[in-house]
Amino acid sequence: MARFCNLSVKCIIAQNLPPTHKGREKTVAMTSPSLPSDLRAALDGKLDGLSRQDIAARAALISKTYRDGGNSITIKSEVDALAYALVRMPATYAAVTACLNALLEARPDLTPQSLLDVGAGPGTGSWAAAEAFASLRQFMLLDINAALLTLARDLSRDHPRLSAMTYRRDPAALDEVEAADLVIASYLIGETGYAERHQLTERLWARTRDTLLVVEPGTPAGYQRIIALRAQLIESGAHVVAPCPHDLECPLSKPDWCHFAQRLPRLRAHIQVKGAELPFEDEKFSYVVLSREPAPRHFSRVLAPPDVGKVEVSARLCTADGLENAKVPRRDKPAYAKARRWRWGEAVVDKS
Numbered sequence: 001m002a003r004f005c006n007l008s009v010k011c012i013i014a015q016n017l018p019p020t021h022k023g024r025e026k027t028v029a030m031t032s033p034s035l036p037s038d039l040r041a042a043l044d045g046k047l048d049g050l051s052r053q054d055i056a057a058r059a060a061l062i063s064k065t066y067r068d069g070g071n072s073i074t075i076k077s078e079v080d081a082l083a084y085a086l087v088r089m090p091a092t093y094a095a096v097t098a099c100l101n102a103l104l105e106a107r108p109d110l111t112p113q114s115l116l117d118v119g120a121g122p123g124t125g126s127w128a129a130a131e132a133f134a135s136l137r138q139f140m141l142l143d144i145n146a147a148l149l150t151l152a153r154d155l156s157r158d159h160p161r162l163s164a165m166t167y168r169r170d171p172a173a174l175d176e177v178e179a180a181d182l183v184i185a186s187y188l189i190g191e192t193g194y195a196e197r198h199q200l201t202e203r204l205w206a207r208t209r210d211t212l213l214v215v216e217p218g219t220p221a222g223y224q225r226i227i228a229l230r231a232q233l234i235e236s237g238a239h240v241v242a243p244c245p246h247d248l249e250c251p252l253s254k255p256d257w258c259h260f261a262q263r264l265p266r267l268r269a270h271i272q273v274k275g276a277e278l279p280f281e282d283e284k285f286s287y288v289v290l291s292r293e294p295a296p297r298h299f300s301r302v303l304a305p306p307d308v309g310k311v312e313v314s315a316r317l318c319t320a321d322g323l324e325n326a327k328v329p330r331r332d333k334p335a336y337a338k339a340r341r342w343r344w345g346e347a348v349v350d351k352s
């Protein structure tokens with residue numbers, strides 16, 4: 001347990017995080033959290049001729065519905081779907097990308113051929129997965145919302161692989177489609193009630209050939225949904241790939257909750273529509289990546305922004321043995337230099 005609290009911190013090596021990984025020891029190709037340029041162009045193209053004011057009003061209504069605990073039921077038309085995509089897709093894309101980067105760090109040799117994007121919305125998870133995995137060839141999107149699925153199809157029309165995506169809208173589709181190597185459910189399970197969620201979890205796992213990624217907002221409620229799903233699927237034989245370095249019960253207790261943040265640039269259209277002032281935002285998210293095969297686990301996860309002081313770096317870590325408050329003293333120059341670069345959410349490798 002005390003491994004990280006004493007000088008054996010020398011054995012912890014920082015792995016890379018996007019988008020800048022210069023000078024880090026390990027080089028896994030990480031995907032940028034910014035929307036791909038062809039997706040940005042497709043969104044801009046859809047905006048042509050539409051009133052920004054109208055879009056802004058629709059986006060505000062959708063956001064209010066979500067804040068009040070509602071769901072995407074208010075997204076009824078293609079313009080609603082576009083308003084949703086402009087204000088939320090960059091952030092959910094950035095969160096999914098951060099999770100896929102964590103998956104790639106843990107399993108750099110993963111080459112999924114097929115993707116099932118459940119609750120796909122405008123196709124966010126599919127775009128992020130297509131960027132992360134050049135191996136992906138088959139994309140199946142499921143969503144009960146016709147307007148969002150239509151938008152997903154339109155946005156991907158010119159993409160070399162995504163344009164061949166297939167869709168289903170009927171709620172039973174999840175039990176009928178072929179299992180996929182990679183299944184993504186991003187910002188979906190919060191839209192379901194407790195009883196349905198338990199079943200949905202089983203149904204998602206039943207369609208997972210190799211790896212399942214579930215992402216939720218980085219709120220205490222989002223985290224609760226993630227750990228409930230995680231526990232349920234570990235019972236069913238799943239193994240955690242990320243963020244946890246173990247399959248044990250989550251060691252955090254209230255008021256703590258496990259969540260991470262991804263910074264992303266705001267689109268010009270997003271700034272106009274949302275009336276936002278800053279050119280960037282931080283998307284907070286909770287997630288779990290589960291696999292049918294046990295993943296190699298020689299890492300600890302940085303659970304909060306480290307405190308970089310003149311005397312030492314202090315960081316809260318989730319390790320294979322539980323929580324640790326690592327302190328890396330400045331007098332240990334190489335270890336301190338590495339620890340200075342630790343980032344919230346990053347996997348740091350324990351080589352001991």
Ligand SMILES: C[S@@+](CC[C@H](N)C(=O)[O-])C[C@H]1O[C@@H](n2cnc3c(N)ncnc32)[C@H](O)[C@@H]1O
Pocket residue numbers: 072088089092093118119120121122123124125142143144145148171185186187188191192
């Ligand atoms: C918050 S949006 C997230 C969209 C996208 N995954 C993302 O991350 O940007 C949730 C999506 O889940 C869909 N959804 C809700 N319940 C569903 C269900 N039972 N089956 C399929 N899709 C569902 C909604 O229609 C909506 O498109």
